Amino acid sequence: MTSRSLSHRFLLIAGLTLAALLLGVASLLTGPTVFGSREIADILAGGGDPVLRAVMIELRLPRALLGLLVGAMLGLGGAVLQGYLRNPLAEPSVLGTSNAAALGAVIALYFGIAQAWPLGLPLLAVAGALLGLAPLMLLAGRAESPLSLILAGIAVGTLAGAGISLALNLSPNPFAAMEIMSWLMGSLEDRSFSHVWLALPCILIGGALLLWDARALDALTLGEDAAQTLGVDLGRLRWRILAGTAIGVGGAVAISGAIGFVGLIVPHLLRPLTDRSPSALLLPSALGGAALLSAADIAVRLIPTDSELRLGVLTALLGVPIFLHHLVRERRLW
Numbered sequence: 001m002t003s004r005s006l007s008h009r010f011l012l013i014a015g016l017t018l019a020a021l022l023l024g025v026a027s028l029l030t031g032p033t034v035f036g037s038r039e040i041a042d043i044l045a046g047g048g049d050p051v052l053r054a055v056m057i058e059l060r061l062p063r064a065l066l067g068l069l070v071g072a073m074l075g076l077g078g079a080v081l082q083g084y085l086r087n088p089l090a091e092p093s094v095l096g097t098s099n100a101a102a103l104g105a106v107i108a109l110y111f112g113i114a115q116a117w118p119l120g121l122p123l124l125a126v127a128g129a130l131l132g133l134a135p136l137m138l139l140a141g142r143a144e145s146p147l148s149l150i151l152a153g154i155a156v157g158t159l160a161g162a163g164i165s166l167a168l169n170l171s172p173n174p175f176a177a178m179e180i181m182s183w184l185m186g187s188l189e190d191r192s193f194s195h196v197w198l199a200l201p202c203i204l205i206g207g208a209l210l211l212w213d214a215r216a217l218d219a220l221t222l223g224e225d226a227a228q229t230l231g232v233d234l235g236r237l238r239w240r241i242l243a244g245t246a247i248g249v250g251g252a253v254a255i256s257g258a259i260g261f262v263g264l265i266v267p268h269l270l271r272p273l274t275d276r277s278p279s280a281l282l283l284p285s286a287l288g289g290a291a292l293l294s295a296a297d298i299a300v301r302l303i304p305t306d307s308e309l310r311l312g313v314l315t316a317l318l319g320v321p322i323f324l325h326h327l328v329r330e331r332r333l334w
Helices: 003-028 037-044 050-085 097-110 120-140 146-169 174-184 193-212 214-220 224-229 234-256 262-273 278-302 311-329
Strands: none
Touching: 003 050, 003 262, 003 278, 037 050, 050 193, 050 214, 050 234, 050 262, 050 278, 097 120, 097 146, 097 174, 097 234, 120 146, 120 193, 120 234, 146 174, 193 234, 193 278, 214 224, 214 278, 224 234, 262 278, 262 311, 278 311
16 A cells, blocks of 8 residues: 555545544534533533533433444444445345344334333344344355345345334334334434443444454455455354444444444445545444434434434435435446
């Protein structure tokens, strides 16, 4: 890597880091309660009005942190899966992890576990994501082709989606169905530090597993046979990517609900700014995902509506045009 490319990469990462931090701060200052510079200074000093301090520290700070953490995980997951599957349309939901996590959360809502034990919802969502990994491995078998994983992911995702539809169909009352639908649309509203501490270990472990094989993803661009010749163990690579996706994305979805397309949008926007190698895209995608989801979370609070717009709805509105653009551009390859 030349000094010029290193300098370009450093500037890109520094710029994305600054953008994510600034948007995180902006998230702290966005909402119906307005904070002046004096109030902010008092809160930072450990004092200030107790009500304003509670709003800033107990309500907005967890939301801002989760916007950065969840966005980073979704962006990183999309970049890794696109590199491994060598498909610009791939994102975490392609392996069924998001749907499996959503099914776990729906079970918590349907049986009233979430009401009796608030942490039951995110815990069951993480468990759903991890359990979704087992049938995925069974369906994929020993095949090392990315196509096998795509087909297995479709099967797992479809099965989980059917379970969610069944829960909605059999909901004992319309309020239960409404609660499930609200969660499925995705949001970071009303999150607390308990959600942050639950998501953080999952995201750290999942992110570490996904970043482990950055160079192996570069080797895969030459083809599976060439990658094996270069010493890449495709079986272990697949296990780490699947485990990282299940743990990291499952933990993120557990807290935020179903938020799609972040893993598609961010790598698509940043790839032209890199040398297009998968490894060069991973860290920028994590930072870009943090910035994008924070910006989207700010936007849902600023858009004038009777009730706050759901975060998953906004990311879908942003992601579908990009998905269709890629679909049209790549049609000649099919």
